[in-house]
Amino acid sequence: MKRIIELSVNGVPHEVAVEPHRTLVEVLREDLGLTGTKVGCGEGDCGACTVIVDGKAINACLMLVVQAQGREVTTIEGLADGEVLHPIQQAFVDRGAIQCGFCSPGMILSAKAYLDWNPNPTEEEVRDQIAGNLCRCTGYQKIVEAVLDASKRLQEAGRGVS
Amino acid sequence: MTAVRFDVVQPETVEEAVRSLADHKGEAAVVAGGTDLLREIRAGTRSPRLLVSLDRVESLSGIREEPDGGLVFGPATTMAEIAASDLVRRKLPALLEGASWMGSPQVRNLATFGGNLCNARPCADTAPPSFVYDAVLVLRSAGGDRTVEAGAFMTGPGETVRAPDELLETIRFPALPAHTGSAYVNVTNRKALEITITSAAARVTLKSRKGPIREARICLGSVAPVPIRASTAEAELTGKAPDAEVLAMAAKAAVADSRPIDDLRGSARYRQWMVEVLVRRALEKAFARARGDGS
Numbered sequence: 001m002k003r004i005i006e007l008s009v010n011g012v013p014h015e016v017a018v019e020p021h022r023t024l025v026e027v028l029r030e031d032l033g034l035t036g037t038k039v040g041c042g043e044g045d046c047g048a049c050t051v052i053v054d055g056k057a058i059n060a061c062l063m064l065v066v067q068a069q070g071r072e073v074t075t076i077e078g079l080a081d082g083e084v085l086h087p088i089q090q091a092f093v094d095r096g097a098i099q100c101g102f103c104s105p106g107m108i109l110s111a112k113a114y115l116d117w118n119p120n121p122t123e124e125e126v127r128d129q130i131a132g133n134l135c136r137c138t139g140y141q142k143i144v145e146a147v148l149d150a151s152k153r154l155q156e157a158g159r160g161v162s
Numbered sequence: 163m164t165a166v167r168f169d170v171v172q173p174e175t176v177e178e179a180v181r182s183l184a185d186h187k188g189e190a191a192v193v194a195g196g197t198d199l200l201r202e203i204r205a206g207t208r209s210p211r212l213l214v215s216l217d218r219v220e221s222l223s224g225i226r227e228e229p230d231g232g233l234v235f236g237p238a239t240t241m242a243e244i245a246a247s248d249l250v251r252r253k254l255p256a257l258l259e260g261a262s263w264m265g266s267p268q269v270r271n272l273a274t275f276g277g278n279l280c281n282a283r284p285c286a287d288t289a290p291p292s293f294v295y296d297a298v299l300v301l302r303s304a305g306g307d308r309t310v311e312a313g314a315f316m317t318g319p320g321e322t323v324r325a326p327d328e329l330l331e332t333i334r335f336p337a338l339p340a341h342t343g344s345a346y347v348n349v350t351n352r353k354a355l356e357i358t359i360t361s362a363a364a365r366v367t368l369k370s371r372k373g374p375i376r377e378a379r380i381c382l383g384s385v386a387p388v389p390i391r392a393s394t395a396e397a398e399l400t401g402k403a404p405d406a407e408v409l410a411m412a413a414k415a416a417v418a419d420s421r422p423i424d425d426l427r428g429s430a431r432y433r434q435w436m437v438e439v440l441v442r443r444a445l446e447k448a449f450a451r452a453r454g455d456g457s
Contacts, residue, residue: 019167020170020213021170050268056242056271057267058268058272059268062196062269062272063196064215067217110267128353131266131355132265132266132268134355
């Protein structure tokens with residue numbers, strides 16, 4: 001039997017009627033039409049479904065939607081400001097860190113969650129913090145450079161937490 | 163992904179949670195972070211009809227220091243919370259080292275300490291530290307509660323003494339004696355998203371800051387059906403001065419205490435080789451910390 005779940009997604013409050021076994025990633029994609037979050041392995045082993053919940057990067061395939069009741073969720077759709085990309089997204093574009101793009105939403109959100117907490121990371125810290133996001137195309141080098149680049153852009157813009 | 167259906171209840175207190183478990187005995191499973199359970203349900207290896215989610219039971223989260231210096235953990239405390247805890251870093255560094263490694267940053271934001279112990283994998287990274295630190299688990303049911311020593315909690319891969327209607331309520335660590343140092347080291351195929359191939363937790367207490375060993379405890383992970391104490395190695399260390407030769411002898415002795423098998427992540431022979439390397443490294447770090455000159 002369905003139950004009503006309230007959650008805020010990208011700053012917008014939503015009310016959805018869901019069956020209890022459904023996961024956050026399914027509801028984001030299928031009920032709310034936010035297909036930017038991808039399903040890779042469905043087991044928490046690839047990071048493609050990474051979203052930010054109450055400030056923390058998590059695998060949306062492992063969170064039951066009922067556990068997201070009352071929480072604030074940020075998906076990739078929530079980063080750009082209209083037509084203006086978020087500095088992390090722009091850095092990914094500028095640095096050639098996107099090939100097929102499948103890992104990119106999760107990768108960018110992992111980066112955002114970390115930079116919100118540590119605005120000035122070392123390369124090693126960046127590599128450790130994206131270790132939960134697999135990329136089959138890029139070999140990670142340009143992704144790491146993009147995240148470091150983004151950290152500088154964010155600091156210059158004076159936006160430590162956005 | 164939605165092929166498997168189940169119902170979910172979200173109690174707000176421990177009492178409600180244990181009542182749900184009692185009412186649905188055998189058909190209910192506890193879910194905290196869900197990082198193991200949801201995978202098992204999708205793989206078909208577990209099929210509970212009801213999940214009792216702990217996400218609203220606030221009393222099950224958090225790390226508290228007791229007046230005697232011990233630490234008490236709510237089992238729903240996440241790996242990320244342990245990894246970020248200054249209290250744990252200072253008092254139980256081996257536990258922090260185990261929790262900091264497992265999964266990935268995203269998984270650690272969901273995975274819980276209690277889940278790691280209750281899932282009882284031989285590779286569980288919080289288990290060897292819990293064993294050497296003499297952690298005590300409190301299990302609660304509708305009928306009351308009971309305590310179990312960490313070392314007696316796991317009985318086999320995926321098996322514990324916890325009954326289906328029992329909830330792990332707290333994990334308590336006693337204060338450590340002076341001149342005690344500890345560490346956890348492991349070897350894995352990758353830095354993340356992999357499970358431990360072999361691990362060693364070591365805890366040593368010296369008679370004085372520069373003195374000989376009063377007592378040593380070593381627990382090995384992933385080399386037996388449950389994490390096991392390397393008692394031969396421990397006996398080699400008691401009363402001795404902690405020099406390189408003594409550590410090397412103890413590390414060698416620990417190999418005989420291990421009972422690894424061949425599996426897809428490593429052969430038994432490789433794991434035995436790693437036992438010797440990791441026990442020596444864990445002891446070296448533990449001694450440096452006991453003497454106060456390590457980090």
